[in-house]
Amino acid sequence: MKTVVYTSDKKTHFFQELKSIYRDIKSSNFLAYQMTKRDIQSQHRQSLLGFFWILAPVIINSLIWLFLNGSGVVNVNTPEGIPYPVFVILGTTIWNIFSEAVQSPINSVNSGKSIISKINFPKEALLMKGLYTTFFNLVIKMIPIIGILIVYQITPSWSLLLFPFYIIALILFAFTIGLIITPLGLIYTDISKVLITGIPFLMYVTPVVYAMPRAGIFKILFSLNPLTYIINDTRNTLVGVETNSLVFTLVLTAISVIVLLIGLVIFRKSMPIVIEKIAG
Template sequence: MKTAIYSSDKQTHFFQELKGMFSDIKSSNFLAYQLAKRDLQGQYRQSFLGFFWAFAPIIVNSLVWIFLNNSGTVNVNADGNMPYVLFVIIGTTVWSIFTESMLIPLTSVNSAKGILSKINFPKEALLMSGIYKMGFNLILKLVLIAIFLGIYGVLPNLNLLYFFLSLIVIICLSMSIGLILTPIGLIYTDVAKIITTAVPFLMYFTPVVYAVPHAGFFKTLFELNPLTFLFNDARNTLLGYAPENVIYAVVIFGLSFSLLLIGLVIFRKSMPIIIEKIGG
């Protein structure tokens, strides 16, 4: 008599999950594009100032620090090789890209909570929709940087290519962190509040609006922050200087990309459980 043995199919096969995820991303690309298009049109359609709101937080935050620096209220210890306005505009813009990339996975899925348990579709479409929206906003922010570079007569050279590579590393790092936190954040709203509270605090240990201190405890904190070298090279190469931390950036990218793949698998495996919890 033939014996049949049945086993649980709860094991996670990492590369099979990735293959299935990329297949679902490909099949749901049109849905992701339509979701992103709808959200962007809804965001700007009823706004009198339109695309200005993509720049407003960056400009306002930069103006605050420019005022504090010019008034002597705060010693920003800025790099003497570039105008402080460019220093803070570029730093604040790249920082906004970092924070938006981190929140994209969580906000994209949160915005679709109402349909998650009602419509069966690849949930990866929500991630892709968020990436499309982030890409659109990224173009607007790069236009802002280009405008200020033009005002100050800065003509980037071939080092500009490394600026875009630095952006890729920064986005990969932030998205990997956001993706890992997304499953927990969908169940507990505290996670999103912690992120929005802690991330601005991290800015003060990153060369966004002021340079790395020359000595002391805060210099050590800056050097322990992996974003410090990425931000410095991104800003410097945009202004024509050679990158100084290429190997470091490659290592960070490798680690971030690995973490991103792990986050994608965790997202795929956890979504059915999360939908059951938030739907019930």
Template sequence: MNDNHSTRLYLNKVNIMTHRQSQPVIVYTPESRLRHPVILLREMRRDLLASRGLAWQLLVRDIKAQYRQSLLGVFWAFLPPIVTAVALLVAKDVGAINVGATSIPYPAYVMFSMALWQTFVEALNGPVAAVGAAKPMLAKINFPREALILAKLGEVFFNFGIKLLLIVALFIWFRIPVSEMVILAPVALVHLVGLGTGIGLWLSPLGALYQDIGRAIPLLMTPWLLLTPVIYPPPTKGWFSVLVNWNPVTPLLVTVRDLATVGMVSEPAGFWWASGLMVILLLSGWLFYRLAMPFIVERMSS
């Protein structure tokens, strides 16, 4: 019996040693990884695929924590657009603001647009919040950093799924017709989320070192909201219309809204240039995030 037990232990040791020898060996050198872009892209793709399991676990954990520690739960996804719409309706009725004509009833217009804007803001804040919350884990455990970003992306789309219930209710209540072009609205929505994520990837390494980044983002969101046609229709004349049209969020958000309501894209050229910018920001932000995180982790550990 002892001989059999010793044999099993020996075989286990051999299997462990063989398993370790089959694992890739990572060697750190002072040479820049940008000198070998093909190898770098392979590593990025490998870690992105390897991070899916961990990203799912983080997503489930974060969603449970988000709604378990809240009295109103999922209603927090509905409250911001509803409160904003009510306040603007009151201001419009008393003559305090004049927003002009909208393609759908104004309450539905504001709540739908605010749900899209809130989704963009969540996508932008996601990488910054994920890296900030994972500081202790980053300093102690070596794992694919892409898992943090994928988990936050999943949370953004999960929250939008809840907001979608409000949007469907608005369409039913105000009897807004839906065209067959609505099936393309998710494509524009993905581009809107990608734009926010790309910006967040650029900010997240800096946000891990400097708390000023996290504090500055909410301050910038209010003027950025006013430059986006969320509470008013897109202007067509004057210098203000130039600022609104050059805002990259404008064509993406408007395209989602147009496809879901009127069934056409009012500014196709704007949608394509904003989508191109989204791709550039997303890929370059991922590259910057990938290269910067080892230095950020080392800085946090020291």
């Protein structure tokens, strides 16, 4: 593997940096794969329930809302034609994928703090490790989705073909947000705490466990939240309902790609400062 030396050179040539980042990601792909494999094995080797813990947040959150709705404690509105258990389980699973993707850059780099100041390797490998872990967990999380569709005998329509696009667009959007805040998050632990606190709050202004309100201030908040459209359409592709925001998602994806490239350059240029802070 090629040795890469990070310097504190302040001159930045954007496209040259992108070429270097691409080469480093390509050369460190095997390293990222091995780190992902090691982490997954270490997390589940001594666990009695194994991969169940990947599904646990989705199952627990869904059961809570099913209980609250079934007992009458809350009166949840859902779109016509979609049973509430289907609505909430799909929504919670999709939200959990988003939440994990947002936190994956900072979590994966944080997990490598002990080696980034001691071993010289492309730090982008840590980002790839977080992305690989997210996609691995995504495959596991598809199990309850398939199960609930079978139980309620829901037959997806042709729009199911759009599901891979929507889920990748969601992960890309989330990962880009996480990448942008990672350099600061590595220096200031408050950033991670804000993420942990803020993401659950954001869920309540997103149609995850209930549909968009028909009026009031919360309807405005839902309308201003870009996740409203992408999560609704991602769920719609699974239940055979027509998607409504394909153009919006295409534009959001294009913006995410541009910001992602900028974020990769910022990450690369900030790593010497981050390593100095960590080592110091």
